[in-house]
Amino acid sequence: MxxxxxxxxxxxxxxxxxxxxxxxxxxxxxxxxxxxxxxxxxxxxxxxxxxxxxxxxxxxxxxxxxxxxxxxxxxxxxxxxxxxxxxxxxxxxxxxxxxxxxxxxxxxxxxxxxxxxxxxxxxxxxxxxxxxxxxxxxxxxxxxxxxxxxxxxxxxxxxxxxxxxxxxxxHSDEASVMRREHQAWLETFAQQASVSDTGMLGRYKVMDILLTQLAQARQSIEEDLKARSIEAFPKEADPEIMKKRDDELKASIESEYRRQRGAILTSLEWWFRDTWLIAMNAEARFLTFPDLQKNSHQLADRLDAQYLRANIQVIETLQRVLNTNAQEALALEVNLLKLHL
Ligand SMILES: [Zn+2]
Known part of the structure; x- marks a missing residue:
C-alpha cells in the first residue's frame, strides 16, 4: 500500500x-x-x-x-x-x-x-x-x-x-471493524441459531454461546487491567493507596466491560438485521456479515420477516435494560428467551 x-x-x-x-x-x-x-x-x-x-x-x-x-x-x-x-x-x-x-x-x-x-x-x-x-x-x-x-x-x-x-x-468503517472483532463468535452463534432446534434446550444452547463470549470478554479485561494497575503502583505503597488502587481498578474493569458488552450485543443485533434483510430480499452487499449468509438464510427461510424484525428489537431492549443497571444475568435470560429462533 x-x-x-x-x-x-x-x-x-x-x-x-x-x-x-x-x-x-x-x-x-x-x-x-x-x-x-x-x-x-x-x-x-x-x-x-x-x-x-x-x-x-x-x-x-x-x-x-x-x-x-x-x-x-x-x-x-x-x-x-x-x-x-x-x-x-x-x-x-x-x-x-x-x-x-x-x-x-x-x-x-x-x-x-x-x-x-x-x-x-x-x-x-x-x-x-x-x-x-x-x-x-x-x-x-x-x-x-x-x-x-x-x-x-x-x-x-x-x-x-x-x-x-x-x-x-x-475514521473507521464500522462494519469492517465489527466483522474483524465479532465474526468468529457470531459464526458459532449463527450456526446454532439456524439449526431448527426450537425447543428450550436449543434456546439455552444459543444463549450459552453469547454468555461464554461475555464471560471471556470480562476475563480478558480483568487480566489486562490488573496487570496495568500492578505495573502502575509499586508494591510498597501504603494501604490507603492500595485501597484506592483497588477501587479504581474495579471501576475501570466495570466500565470497560460495559463498553465491550455493548459492542458484542450490537454485533449480534446487526447479524439479526442481516437475517431480516435477507427475508426482505435485500442484496448481499447490504449485509454486515456476508460470510455468515448461509446460516442467516437458514433462519430467514424458517421465520416470518416480522419475527426476524422482532429479534432486532429484543436486542435493542436488552441493551436499554442493561444500561439501567439491571441485574445482568437475569436481564440476559429474560430477554434472550424472547428471541424467535
Ligand atoms: Zn521504495
Missing amino acids: GLSDLISKTPNLEILRRSLERQRVGHAYLFTGRDRTAMVSASRTFAKALNCIEHKSKDAEADCCNQCHSCERIQADRHSDVHWVRPESKTRVIKIQEIRQLTARLQLKSNDARCKVGIIVDADRMPPQSANAFLKTLEEPPSNSLMILLSTQPDQLLDTIQSRCLHLHF
Whole structure:
C-alpha cells in the first residue's frame, strides 16, 4: 500500500503527504481511531514514504515505491532504523525498559534511513513510569527522528503527551471493524441459531454461546487491567493507596466491560438485521456479515420477516435494560428467551 491508497481511504492523511513534500515532517504524530490494523498499516506506509530510495532519487511525488530495498525491509519489519514497540503479550503493558531502548535507538546515528522512526502500538498501554520516560524523549526529540503513537483509547494518554503530538484521527468503517472483532463468535452463534432446534434446550444452547463470549470478554479485561494497575503502583505503597488502587481498578474493569458488552450485543443485533434483510430480499452487499449468509438464510427461510424484525428489537431492549443497571444475568435470560429462533 502507498500513501495515495491511504489518503483515498482516509482523506485527512493528506497532511502527511504535504508535510513530506515540504520536508516539514513533525517529530511526533498521534494516530487515533477504532481500527488498530489500519493505523499500523498507515504507520508502516508513512515510514516507507519517509525513507523510499526510489521516489527520492526520481524527485517523484511523496510516496513509497514498495519495491526498493528500503521499502521492502520496512514492509517486512526488518529495517534497522524503524522500530516498533508493542505491549508485552502477557501483561499487555509497555514496559519502561522498552521505552528506554527505543529512545536509545532513536538517538543512534541512523544506519541507512534518512529518518529514524519509532512506532508505539497501543500507546495508551504505557503505565505512568513508561509514559513519563517517553515524555522526556518527546520533549527533546532525537534529531532526524519521528515518533508515531497509535491509540484506540487516546483519553488514557497523558495530556502532556497528547499536546506534543500532531493528532490524526482514522475514521473507521464500522462494519469492517465489527466483522474483524465479532465474526468468529457470531459464526458459532449463527450456526446454532439456524439449526431448527426450537425447543428450550436449543434456546439455552444459543444463549450459552453469547454468555461464554461475555464471560471471556470480562476475563480478558480483568487480566489486562490488573496487570496495568500492578505495573502502575509499586508494591510498597501504603494501604490507603492500595485501597484506592483497588477501587479504581474495579471501576475501570466495570466500565470497560460495559463498553465491550455493548459492542458484542450490537454485533449480534446487526447479524439479526442481516437475517431480516435477507427475508426482505435485500442484496448481499447490504449485509454486515456476508460470510455468515448461509446460516442467516437458514433462519430467514424458517421465520416470518416480522419475527426476524422482532429479534432486532429484543436486542435493542436488552441493551436499554442493561444500561439501567439491571441485574445482568437475569436481564440476559429474560430477554434472550424472547428471541424467535
Ligand atoms: Zn521504495
